[in-house]
Amino acid sequence: MENPIGKVAITGAGGHIGMAIMEELDRRKIAYKVLIRSNEEFFRKKGTEYVKGSINDPQTAAGLLEGCDALIHCAALISINGDRDGLVHKTNVEGVRTIMQAALDKKLRRVLHISSIHAYNPYPRHEALDEQRDFVSDRAYAYDRSKRDGQRLVQEFVAKGLPAIILNPTSVIGPPEHKLSLQGKAIRDIYLGRIPAIFRGGFDWVDVRDVVSAICNALNMGKVGENYLLSGSYHSLKEIVQMVSDIKGRRIRTLTVPVWTAKAGLPFVALQSKISGRAPLYTMESIEILQHSNMRINNNKARKDLLFNPRPCPETLRDLVAHLKELGEIKN
Numbered sequence: 001m002e003n004p005i006g007k008v009a010i011t012g013a014g015g016h017i018g019m020a021i022m023e024e025l026d027r028r029k030i031a032y033k034v035l036i037r038s039n040e041e042f043f044r045k046k047g048t049e050y051v052k053g054s055i056n057d058p059q060t061a062a063g064l065l066e067g068c069d070a071l072i073h074c075a076a077l078i079s080i081n082g083d084r085d086g087l088v089h090k091t092n093v094e095g096v097r098t099i100m101q102a103a104l105d106k107k108l109r110r111v112l113h114i115s116s117i118h119a120y121n122p123y124p125r126h127e128a129l130d131e132q133r134d135f136v137s138d139r140a141y142a143y144d145r146s147k148r149d150g151q152r153l154v155q156e157f158v159a160k161g162l163p164a165i166i167l168n169p170t171s172v173i174g175p176p177e178h179k180l181s182l183q184g185k186a187i188r189d190i191y192l193g194r195i196p197a198i199f200r201g202g203f204d205w206v207d208v209r210d211v212v213s214a215i216c217n218a219l220n221m222g223k224v225g226e227n228y229l230l231s232g233s234y235h236s237l238k239e240i241v242q243m244v245s246d247i248k249g250r251r252i253r254t255l256t257v258p259v260w261t262a263k264a265g266l267p268f269v270a271l272q273s274k275i276s277g278r279a280p281l282y283t284m285e286s287i288e289i290l291q292h293s294n295m296r297i298n299n300n301k302a303r304k305d306l307l308f309n310p311r312p313c314p315e316t317l318r319d320l321v322a323h324l325k326e327l328g329e330i331k332n
Contacts (some may be wrong), residue, residue, distance in 0.1 A: 005070045005110055005219045007031040010097060011049075012074030014039055016287070017114060017180040020212040021072060022048070023176060028216060035064045035075070054141065055095035058138040059291035061102035069105050070110040070219055076147075078182075080286040081279075083142035091144035093153065100157040111155045111164040112218050117204065117229065119147040122294040124189045130298040131227055132193060140198060141285050151227070158225045165218050166227035169211045170204035170297060174316040187320055188329050190244045190252060197255040199262045201290030204297050205240075206232030207316040212307040215265055231297035233312040243314050247321050262287055 008025060012018040013034035025032050043050045053060030055075050065071060077091040096113070103111045120133045135148045151166055158164050169275040174181040180188070183205075188193050211230050223226065236242075238256055245252045266284060273280035302308035324330045 005030070007070075008219065009068040009070045009071045010034045010074065011064070011072070012076060013043075013073060014179070015076075016177065016179075016184075016208060016293045017169070017212060017215075018074045019178045020176055021074065021215060022213045024209075025194050030216075033064060033068060035060070037325060055100055056090060056096055056098050058082070058102060061099050062106070064099075064242070065102050065106045065108065067078075069108060070112070071099065072112045072114070072215060073099055074114045075099075076114070076116075078152075079143045080289070081283045082285070083146070085244075088142050088146050089149075089189060089328050090258075092143075093149045093152055094133070096111060096150040096153050100154060100162060103265045104157055104162045105166075106162060109163060110219055110224075111154075111162055112215060113164055113166045114215065115151045115154075115166050115168045116147040116230065117168050117170045117294075117297065118144040119151050121275055122292055125292065125294050127295040128296045128298045129229075131229060131256075131301055141288075144284075148175075154171065154218065155225075160268070161281055163224045165222045165224060167211075167215055167218065167230055167302075169230040170206050170232060173205050174206045174207040174320050176208075176294075177320070177323060177327065180329065184320065184324070184329075187240075187316060187317065188324050189243060190254070191248055191321060191324070191330055192332075193254075197257045197261075198241065199257055199287070199290075200238075201258045201259070201293075202234055202236035202239070202295075202322060203290060203293045204231045204295075205313050207311050207313075207317070210308065210310045214302055214306040217306045217319070221307070226301075226305070227299055228302040228306060230308060230310075231298050231299045232296045232316075233313055234293075234297070235313055240313075240317075243317050246314070247318050257285065259291065294331055310317075 010032055036050050036052050051064045079086050079088045122138050136144045154164050177184045241254050269280050
C-alpha cells in the first residue's frame with residue numbers, strides 16, 4: 001500500500017486476540033478505536049477510544065468506523081456446544097454482514113476479517129491443508145459452518161469492491177491473557193494437576209503474539225481478496241502435558257484413557273455444567289475436534305506475504321506459564 005494505515009477500528013477487542021492486537025498496535029504507535037458490549041470501565045481506565053453497542057446494529061457499526069482507515073474484525077462467538085439459541089449464526093454470519101456493509105459504505109482502505117481454520121474441511125487429516133482446501137460441508141458443527149459462511153460473505157463483499165483480507169488462525173494460545181481463555185485455563189489446570197485424564201487427539205497450536213503480528217502486518221501487506229492460514233504446529237494432548245511437565249520440572253501425572261471413556265462421561269459433565277452454571281469441561285464437539293483435526297496445516301503463504309513466523313510451541317507454553325504466575329493463576 002502506498003501510505004501507511006492511520007486509525008484502526010477493532011471488533012472483539014475484549015477477546016484474547018483482540019486484547020493482543022491492541023498491545024501490538026500500541027507498540028507500533030497506531031491509533032485505534034474499539035467496539036465493546038461490556039467491561040466499559042476497563043477500557044475507560046485504559047484510555048481507549050470506544051463505541052458501545054452490538055455488532056448487529058448498523059448505526060453502531062457506522063459509528064465505530066467513523067474516522068478510521070481500516071477495520072480488524074475479530075468479534076465472534078466461539079461454541080463447542082452447537083447453536084441452540086441462534087447466537088452463533090447471528091454473531092458470526094449476520095454480524096459479519098453488518099460490519100462489512102458499513103466498511104464498504106465508509107470506503108475503508110483495508111479490512112481484515114479474522115476467520116478460523118474451522119471453516120475448512122480437515123480431511124484428509126494427514127495431507128497438507130492450505131488455502132485451496134474445500135470448506136466444511138453443511139453436516140459440520142454450527143460453529144464451523146458459521147465461520148465458513150462468514151468467510152463466504154466477506155468474499156462476496158470483496159467482489160463488490162471491499163479491500164478485504166481473510167486470516168484463519170488455528171488454536172491460539174499464549175500471553176497476554178487479560179481474561180483467561182479456554183486454552184489458558186487448560187494449561188493452568190494441566191500445570192496444577194487438575195486434569196486427571198486425557199484421550200488421544202490433538203490440534204494445531206499457534207502463539208497469539210505471532211498471529212497478531214501477522215494480522216497487523218496485513219494492514220499494509222498481503223493481497224486484497226486473499227486469505228491466509230495462520231498455523232503453528234500440531235501436538236497431541238499427551239505432548240502438551242509433557243511440555244508443561246518439562247516447564248514445571250517434575251512429572252504431571254495424567255492418565256491417557258480411551259475416547260469411549262470420555263464420551264461415556266458426557267452426561268455427568270453436562271449435569272455438572274447445569275448445576276454449576278459454568279461451561280461444560282468438554283462436549284462431544286470438542287472431543288471430535290481433537291480427534292479429527294488436520295495434522296499438516298500449511299502456512300507458507302502467510303510466511304511469504306505477511307512475514308508470519310510462528311515460534312515453537314514449548315517457547316509459547318513457557319512464556320504462558322510465566323505469565324500465569326504473574327497473574328496469580330499459578331502460585332507454585
